[in-house]
Amino acid sequence: MAEEPVEILVQMAERGEIDPWNIDIVEVTDRFLSELERRKELDLRVSGRTLFYAALLLRMKSEILEQAEAGEDDESGEGDALDEGDFSFEAEFDADGHAIGPIERLEREIKRRLDRKQLRKRPVTLFELILELKALEKEQRRRQRFISPFDPGLIEVEDVVGIAHDEGYREAAVAVLCQCEARLEEEGVMTLQELAEMMGKRIIEVYIPLLYLMFEGKISLWQDEFFGQVFVQVWRAGDAKAGIEE
Numbered sequence: 001m002a003e004e005p006v007e008i009l010v011q012m013a014e015r016g017e018i019d020p021w022n023i024d025i026v027e028v029t030d031r032f033l034s035e036l037e038r039r040k041e042l043d044l045r046v047s048g049r050t051l052f053y054a055a056l057l058l059r060m061k062s063e064i065l066e067q068a069e070a071g072e073d074d075e076s077g078e079g080d081a082l083d084e085g086d087f088s089f090e091a092e093f094d095a096d097g098h099a100i101g102p103i104e105r106l107e108r109e110i111k112r113r114l115d116r117k118q119l120r121k122r123p124v125t126l127f128e129l130i131l132e133l134k135a136l137e138k139e140q141r142r143r144q145r146f147i148s149p150f151d152p153g154l155i156e157v158e159d160v161v162g163i164a165h166d167e168g169y170r171e172a173a174v175a176v177l178c179q180c181e182a183r184l185e186e187e188g189v190m191t192l193q194e195l196a197e198m199m200g201k202r203i204i205e206v207y208i209p210l211l212y213l214m215f216e217g218k219i220s221l222w223q224d225e226f227f228g229q230v231f232v233q234v235w236r237a238g239d240a241k242a243g244i245e246e
Contacts, residue, residue: 005053006130008035013126020126025064028129029057049137055211056136140214176209177218181234192221192230 009028012035013020018028032054039046123129179199183190196206210232213219220233 004047005032005050005133008032008050009126009130018126021124023123023126023129025057025060025123025129029054029061032057052137053133055208056133176206177213180210180213180219180232189231189233192232195232 009018009032012018012028012031017031018024036046036050036054123132176195176199180190180195183195183198192203192207192210196203199206207230210219210221214221218234222231223229224231
C-alpha cells in the first residue's frame with residue numbers, strides 16, 4: 001500500500017533529513033523528490049496524492065526562488081509603506097482603452113503589496129508546512145467538480161521529477177496558458193487531449209504545466225467521471241463551480 005505524503009514528510013524528519021523546527025522549502029522539496037525517485041527505483045508504489053503534493057512543493061519552491069531573485073527581503077517590511085512617490089499622476093488606461101481612476105490604481109497597488117507580504121509568510125515548522133499543504137489541497141478540491149484533481153494513473157514519478165529539473169517549466173506553463181486561452185476564446189471548454197493534439201505534445205507534457213496554472217487559479221480542471229476525459233477551462237470569477245468540500 002502506498003504511503004501518504006504527510007507520512008513521507010514525517011519520516012524524513014525522523015531520519016534527520018529535514019529540520020522539523022526550521023523548514024527550508026527548497027531543501028524539503030528537493031529531498032521529497034529524491035525520496036520519490038528512491039521509491040520508484042525500489043518499485044514501491046507512489047500515490048497520485050503524493051505526486052500532487054510534490055507539485056505543490058514545486059510551486060512553493062519556485063515562488064521562493066523568484067522572490068530571492070527579485071532581491072526582496074523576507075524578514076523586513078521595508079518597501080510596503082505607501083507614499084506619494086508610489087503613484088503617477090499621468091493617465092493610465094486598461095486593455096479596452098478606458099481610463100483607470102486614482103482610486104482603482106490605489107486599490108491595485110494595495111493588492112499587489114498585500115500579495116507580496118503574503119508571499120513572505122512561509123511555514124517555519126513541519127507542522128505548519130503540512131497544514132499549508134492540506135489547505136492548498138482542500139482549496140483545489142473545492143474548486144473542482146470532481147473529487148480527484150487528476151487521474152492517479154496519468155502521472156508517473158519520473159514525469160514530476162523530470163519537470164522539476166527543467167528550469168523552464170514555468171515558461172512551459174505560460175506557453176500552455178497562452179495557447180489554451182486562444183483556443184478557449186472559440187471553444188469555451190476543451191479536453192486535455194484536444195489541447196495536447198493542438199500543441200503537438202504528449203498529454204503529460206501539457207498536463208503538468210496545467211497543474212501549475214490550476215494551483216495559481218488561472219484555469220480549472222475537472223472530470224465528469226472516473227478516468228474519463230479531463231476538461232480545461234480558463235478560470236474566471238463568474239465561472240465558479242460548486243466544489244466538493246472535505
